Amino acid sequence: MKRIVLAVVAVLAGVCVETPVRAEAAPHTIYNTAVPSAIRVAIRENNPFGEPDPRGRITWVQTVPFDEYCKDVLPNEWMPSWNTESLKAGAMAVKMFAWYHHLHPVTIDGFTFDVDNTTNFQAFRYLSGQPETNVAFNAIRNQVYTMPDGTIIELNYRAGYRNNPNWQYRNAQKMAQWGSEYWALRGRSYIQILQFYYLDRALKFV
Numbered sequence: 001m002k003r004i005v006l007a008v009v010a011v012l013a014g015v016c017v018e019t020p021v022r023a024e025a026a027p028h029t030i031y032n033t034a035v036p037s038a039i040r041v042a043i044r045e046n047n048p049f050g051e052p053d054p055r056g057r058i059t060w061v062q063t064v065p066f067d068e069y070c071k072d073v074l075p076n077e078w079m080p081s082w083n084t085e086s087l088k089a090g091a092m093a094v095k096m097f098a099w100y101h102h103l104h105p106v107t108i109d110g111f112t113f114d115v116d117n118t119t120n121f122q123a124f125r126y127l128s129g130q131p132e133t134n135v136a137f138n139a140i141r142n143q144v145y146t147m148p149d150g151t152i153i154e155l156n157y158r159a160g161y162r163n164n165p166n167w168q169y170r171n172a173q174k175m176a177q178w179g180s181e182y183w184a185l186r187g188r189s190y191i192q193i194l195q196f197y198y199l200d201r202a203l204k205f206v
Contacts, residue, residue, distance in 0.1 A: 028103050029150035030206055036066040036102045041124055042116040054118040061113045064126070066102075070095050071129035071137050073122045077157075078177060080130040083184035087136035089193040092145050093155040093175055095137070097122060099144075100154035145194055148202045155198060170197050 026032065040063050045056030064072070070091065078090035101121060102114045115121035146152055160166035160176025165183065169176045175197035176182075183193045191203055 042113040074133040076123035086180040086184035088190035
């Protein structure tokens with residue numbers, strides 16, 4: 001009761017009591033966030049065909065060096081036989097997607113992880129890197145594709161349609177994997193491919 005009386009007195013006296021405002025966390029940028037050294041990958045059970053099942057039970061969490069993870073994703077998301085510029089655009093998408101999720105881990109069934117090894121995130125097969133895709137990743141290793149202020153965002157992508165520029169994904173801020181190959185075969189560089197699908201982004205170096 002005393003607290004109610006005091007509150008009334010404070011109002012009558014013209015005292016302004018402000019509710020504390022929770023400070024917003026500073027956005028993760030390339031200027032305040034280091035490139036990850038490792039990433040935690042939840043390994044799910046395989047389906048009857050021997051492929052990792054997006055709905056499968058998580059069996060364990062594997063910690064993988066970050067560069068190794070990217071190299072072990074790229075040939076499972078982009079065809080190693082594709083044009084080098086397509087592979088470099090893919091390498092950038094794989095890298096930025098992984099970096100973003102490293103900063104936003106999740107906990108499921110008692111396991112805390114950054115990504116899993118299925119298409120829930122990105123298809124990962126340990127030590128599956130190929131010479132062509134490794135070269136593509138190494139070419140962009142010290143580069144990032146972020147918001148103009150350096151904010152780290154995920155670069156989403158979808159399969160898209162063969163022999164098609166896949167304009168519809170540009171409007172959704174997603175890169176079409178088949179679209180990246182379409183443009184690479186028509187002489188576009190990986191930077192031009194990224195610029196086509198991801199609007200208002202900037203290439204930077206780390």
